[in-house]
Amino acid sequence: xxxxxxxxxxxxxxxxxxxxxxxxxxxxxxxxxxxxxxxxxxxxxxxxxxxxxxxxxxxxxxxxxxxxxxxxxxxxxxxxxxxxxxxxxxxxxxxxxxxxxxxxx
Ligand code: FES
Numbered sequence: 568x569x570x571x572x573x574x575x576x577x578x579x580x581x582x583x584x585x586x587x588x589x590x591x592x593x594x595x596x597x598x599x600x601x602x603x604x605x606x607x608x609x610x611x612x613x614x615x616x617x618x619x620x621x622x623x624x625x626x627x628x629x630x631x632x633x634x635x636x637x638x639x640x641x642x643x644x645x646x647x648x649x650x651x652x653x654x655x656x657x658x659x660x661x662x663x664x665x666x667x668x669x670x671x672x
Contacts (some may be wrong), residue, residue, distance in 0.1 A: 613641040619665055
């Protein structure tokens with residue numbers, strides 16, 4: 568599935584992700600800048616924070632309670648904030664667009 572990451576400065580990176588990995592892992596593997604992922608995907612750092620494009624919010628779903636509380640530590644959480652390590656890449660997410668914050672928390 569294709570995922571597009573849009574940096575804060577507008578630079579777009581479209582990659583072909585493997586199903587089953589997380590949106591964070593797909594970014595790291597493909598050298599997309601802007602996702603630090605300090606905790607390595609354990610939902611414990613909030614430095615894999617992304618903003619999910621409005622048209623994709625339904626498909627990516629809502630954060631679970633642990634993710635929700637970690638999001639409070641993200642630099643600038645918004646309604647469409649998610650931790651990208653908690654979004655799993657599936658074929659239904661083909662075309663997903665996420666935006667990266669200016670800084671990670
Ligand atoms: Fe640490 Fe996602 S990588 S919360």
